[in-house]
Amino acid sequence: MKQTELKTPYLIFLGDAEDFLMAKVAKGIAHWRPQKCLGQMRLSGAKADLGITEMSIAEAAAKGAKTFILGLAPIGGTLPHAWLSILIEAMESGMDIASGLHIQLNQNSDLVAVAKRTGQQMIDVRHPQLTLECATGAKRSGKRLLTVGSDCCVGKMFTTLAIHQELQRRSINATFRATGQTGILIEGDGVPIDAIVSDFIAGAVEQLSPDNHPQHWDIIEGQGSLFHPAYAGVSLGLLHGAQADVIILCHEAGRTQMDLMDGFPVPDFATLIETNLQLGRLTNPNIRLGGIALNTSAMEEGEALAEIARYQALYGVPVVDPVRTGVTLIVDAMEL
Amino acid sequence: MKQTELKTPYLIFLGDAEDFLMAKVAKGIAHWRPQKCLGQMRLSGAKADLGITEMSIAEAAAKGAKTFILGLAPIGGTLPHAWLSILIEAMESGMDIASGLHIQLNQNSDLVAVAKRTGQQMIDVRHPQLTLECATGAKRSGKRLLTVGSDCCVGKMFTTLAIHQELQRRSINATFRATGQTGILIEGDGVPIDAIVSDFIAGAVEQLSPDNHPQHWDIIEGQGSLFHPAYAGVSLGLLHGAQADVIILCHEAGRTQMDLMDGFPVPDFATLIETNLQLGRLTNPNIRLGGIALNTSAMEEGEALAEIARYQALYGVPVVDPVRTGVTLIVDAMEL
Numbered sequence: 001m002k003q004t005e006l007k008t009p010y011l012i013f014l015g016d017a018e019d020f021l022m023a024k025v026a027k028g029i030a031h032w033r034p035q036k037c038l039g040q041m042r043l044s045g046a047k048a049d050l051g052i053t054e055m056s057i058a059e060a061a062a063k064g065a066k067t068f069i070l071g072l073a074p075i076g077g078t079l080p081h082a083w084l085s086i087l088i089e090a091m092e093s094g095m096d097i098a099s100g101l102h103i104q105l106n107q108n109s110d111l112v113a114v115a116k117r118t119g120q121q122m123i124d125v126r127h128p129q130l131t132l133e134c135a136t137g138a139k140r141s142g143k144r145l146l147t148v149g150s151d152c153c154v155g156k157m158f159t160t161l162a163i164h165q166e167l168q169r170r171s172i173n174a175t176f177r178a179t180g181q182t183g184i185l186i187e188g189d190g191v192p193i194d195a196i197v198s199d200f201i202a203g204a205v206e207q208l209s210p211d212n213h214p215q216h217w218d219i220i221e222g223q224g225s226l227f228h229p230a231y232a233g234v235s236l237g238l239l240h241g242a243q244a245d246v247i248i249l250c251h252e253a254g255r256t257q258m259d260l261m262d263g264f265p266v267p268d269f270a271t272l273i274e275t276n277l278q279l280g281r282l283t284n285p286n287i288r289l290g291g292i293a294l295n296t297s298a299m300e301e302g303e304a305l306a307e308i309a310r311y312q313a314l315y316g317v318p319v320v321d322p323v324r325t326g327v328t329l330i331v332d333a334m335e336l
Numbered sequence: 337m338k339q340t341e342l343k344t345p346y347l348i349f350l351g352d353a354e355d356f357l358m359a360k361v362a363k364g365i366a367h368w369r370p371q372k373c374l375g376q377m378r379l380s381g382a383k384a385d386l387g388i389t390e391m392s393i394a395e396a397a398a399k400g401a402k403t404f405i406l407g408l409a410p411i412g413g414t415l416p417h418a419w420l421s422i423l424i425e426a427m428e429s430g431m432d433i434a435s436g437l438h439i440q441l442n443q444n445s446d447l448v449a450v451a452k453r454t455g456q457q458m459i460d461v462r463h464p465q466l467t468l469e470c471a472t473g474a475k476r477s478g479k480r481l482l483t484v485g486s487d488c489c490v491g492k493m494f495t496t497l498a499i500h501q502e503l504q505r506r507s508i509n510a511t512f513r514a515t516g517q518t519g520i521l522i523e524g525d526g527v528p529i530d531a532i533v534s535d536f537i538a539g540a541v542e543q544l545s546p547d548n549h550p551q552h553w554d555i556i557e558g559q560g561s562l563f564h565p566a567y568a569g570v571s572l573g574l575l576h577g578a579q580a581d582v583i584i585l586c587h588e589a590g591r592t593q594m595d596l597m598d599g600f601p602v603p604d605f606a607t608l609i610e611t612n613l614q615l616g617r618l619t620n621p622n623i624r625l626g627g628i629a630l631n632t633s634a635m636e637e638g639e640a641l642a643e644i645a646r647y648q649a650l651y652g653v654p655v656v657d658p659v660r661t662g663v664t665l666i667v668d669a670m671e672l
Contacts, residue, residue, distance in 0.1 A: 137565030137597055198537050199530040201569040226572075229473030229619050233537040233573030240565050261473055264618075275614075282600075283565050 006098050006123065006188035007066035009038035011055065011090070015083070016045040017072055023048035025071030025100055025182045032161050032186050038065045043082070057086065061093035070099040071185055079103060087111060091120040098123045100181040125184045126192050128204075135202035135241055137283055142212030145290065145334070146244035147222040148276050150251040150266050151258050152231065155322065156222045157183050159250050159293040162322040164219040166331045174217040177209050179238065183221045193223055194234050201234060205241025217334075220244070226275055227267040228258060236279060243283045246290035247276055248330060253296045253307045253321075273315065291318040291330035340459050342434050342524035343402035345374035347391065347426070351419070352381040353408055359384035361407030361436050361518045368497050368522050374401045379418070393422070397429035406435040407521055415439060423447060427456040434459045436517040461520045462528050464540075471538035471577055473619055478548030481626065481670070482580035483558040484612050486587040486602050487594050488567065491658065492558045493519050495586050495629040498658040500555040502667045510553040513545050515574065519557045529559055530570050537570060538619075541577025553670075556580070562611055563603040564594060572615060579619045582626035583612055584666060589632045589643045589657075609651065627654040627666035 012030065017023040030037050030050040039055035042048075055063070068090035074080050079087075087097055087105070091114050099105050105122040106112060115122050145163065147156040157180060167174040176183070178190025191208045193201060209218040220242050224231030239247075249272065258264040273289055280287040292311050296304035304324055312319040318329035348366065353359040366373050366386040375391035378384075391399070404426035410416050415423075423433055423441070427450050435441050441458040442448060451458050481499065483492040493516065503510040512519070514526025527544045529537060545554040556578050560567030575583075585608065594600040609625055616623040628647050632640035640660055648655040654665035 135566035137600055194533070194535040196534050197530070198532050198534040198570045198573065199567065201534050202566050226615075227618055229576050230471035230538050231535065232576055232615075232618070233569040233571075234534045235569075236562075236572045237534065237569030240568055264473055278611075279562075279568075282563055282568070 008036045010036050010067050010069045011060040011065040012040045012069045014040055014042045014046050014048050015072055016043040017048040020048050022072050025185055028182050029186050057089050057093050065095055068095045068097050073101050088114045091118045096121040100125050100185050125181045126195055128192055132200035133203045135206050140211045141214055142216045144218045144242055144244050145246040146220045146242040147248045147250050149225045151225050153259050154250045154252045155295040156250045159322045160219050160221040162327045166327050177218050177220040179221045179223055201237025202241035205238055239280050240283045244287055248291050248293055250293045253294045289317050294321050296321045344372045346372050346403050346405045347396040347401040348376045348405045350376055350378045350382050350384050352379040353384040356384050358408050361521055364518050365522050393425050393429050401431055404431045404433050409437050424450045427454045432457040436461050436521050461517045462531055464528055468536035469539045471542050476547045477550055478552045480554045480578055480580050481582040482556045482578040483584045483586050485561045487561050489595050490586045490588045491631040492586045495658045496555055496557040498663045502663050508672055510555055513554050513556040515557045515559055537573025538577035541574055575616045576619045580623055584627050584629055586629045589630045625653050630657050632657045
């Protein structure tokens with residue numbers, strides 16, 4: 001039903017990434033799930049460095065690596081011949097391959113033949129092989145938090161992971177539910193919601209976050225924004241499927257224009273809150289705003305704290321910057 | 337870019353359909369596009385009848401039929417052997433096949449081999465082969481009308497086709513833009529929006545309804561409802577991608593429960609109108625409600641007309657039943 005769960009530990013491939021922006025997925029896994037990372041493998045010329053043990057495929061296999069993580073796209077978009085050989089060697093050494101690339105490994109006949117011969121799996125996390133079902137809207141047990149956004153790229157995944165981590169620190173029963181390829185590679189499980197056929201958006205989220213213990217929290221990664229002219233449909237399906245008890249609104253402080261969308265200003269904040277709550281009530285009448293996560297990375301400390309205080313005064317909910325202040329205020333208010 | 341356009345005229349296959357409900361797609365084509373229908377072909381036992389010339393594949397081919405329309409699903413869901421032979425004969429006689437079935441003809445190796453040998457196409461209209469692009473939100477020239485709904489199955493396609501037909505009767509430059517498989521088979525073109533990967537919903541509608549003459553109207557078939565717990569994401573993407581100047585709200589008079597969705601009442605009508613306008617303003621600030629299409633088929637004439645008058649008084653826009661009263665009042669108010 002769900003995405004194949006990735007076996008651990010991982011060997012993380014950094015290719016010849018020149019910087020950390022290129023190696024964003026690898027960095028995310030190493031930051032959030034260090035216990036899953038056995039080591040990193042780099043090609044000559046790579047400048048990105050996760051600061052974990054460097055190893056070859058043979059060394060990693062000998063130490064028990066189970067999945068080879070291909071998280072960064074090659075320059076040019078097609079798989080270089082050298083990478084192909086590496087993927088084949090990884091499978092021949094007993095590792096599955098998990099790829100977050102747009103290119104589907106499962107459409108490369110050479111790789112498919114090796115996978116068949118070795119019995120290893122190639123998991124294209126952007127290309128789900130789920131048996132999809134339409135949403136029923138039926139109320140599920142357990143509690144759910146969903147991050148929603150003013151826009152794309154405002155820190156929804158980071159916020160979601162930080163809240164999940166804080167719940168774990170407090171020994172609260174909680175699961176991170178990934179909805180994007182980076183989140184899926186970090187968690188080893190999830191549904192790439194923007195790759196799901198549109199009839200099944202809400203249904204896929206129902207499958208991703210099934211019935212659970214009444215006190216269990218699913219911490220669900222949001223995508224897009226209800227006010228994004230290209231992706232709002234995904235955001236609404238996610239909101240409906242999640243049946244969120246709590247939403248956390250994520251925003252980059254100071255951003256006034258939607259990312260890459262000429263002519264679309266970031267919507268008015270009060271409208272953003274009210275629209276998410278209003279539409280979310282369809283599948284959970286008790287939905288509430290649990291806090292605001294501001295990405296203040298472009299601001300000086302003083303300005304950032306003033307901005308956080310300003311939002312707190314305006315909206316009356318806990319406001320944090322997950323990086324600068326942590327998310328404890330939000331988790332304190334979650335009515336656990 | 338778009339769905340392959342179907343060649344005309346058609347031979348419409350009715351299989352062994354026992355009634356008109358089974359032959360809904362065929363009936364829709366014969367009703368809305370009689371000039372495209374050369375004839376019908378039925379198997380023994382068929383009770384459905386389009387009232388057009390009965391012909392065999394050989395006769396249809398001799399008279400110039402270009403596309404064999406497979407609009408109704410076989411009982412049991414798999415293609416019977418007899419149907420396979422018919423499809424093969426149609427291709428060997430020079431016809432393309434257009435199918436609205438969930439089963440993909442293009443995954444049947446026997447059929448694929450015949451298509452290759454004969455050079456005919458098999459067009460699975462539920463399974464789009466589009467090069468998808470994300471929406472840009474950029475304003476397009478031309479005018480656009482979109483039908484929106486209180487629920488599924490309330491008459492959106494019928495209303496859209498009726499408005500398009502009335503515009504044509506008045507010699508207004510207009511195109512029907514189909515978004516579901518029945519509409520696509522009727523028009524011979526379109527995008528099956530609920531089968532599109534969710535990232536591309538709004539983008540696919542932008543492709544479906546491109547820039548046009550300033551006075552040209554695209555009359556776009558809506559899907560689902562913003563208040564449907566399974567399909568609202570599709571509806572929102574459609575609303576954003578359409579950049580509708582005018583929406584027509586379609587509703588089945590008297591319906592109080594969402595179709596097949598236990599526990600979900602039909603939303604309050606004023607909320608429905610306001611939410612569609614509010615969310616639609618993102619990509620077209622001038623969006624307006626152009627009328628209400630009530631399906632009053634379950635009511636007596638007097639009750640129906642009273643209900644129409646009641647909605648008209650409440651909402652101050654033209655209210656029609658496209659079947660009972662026609663759509664002239666709505667078209668009169670379109671500010672052509």
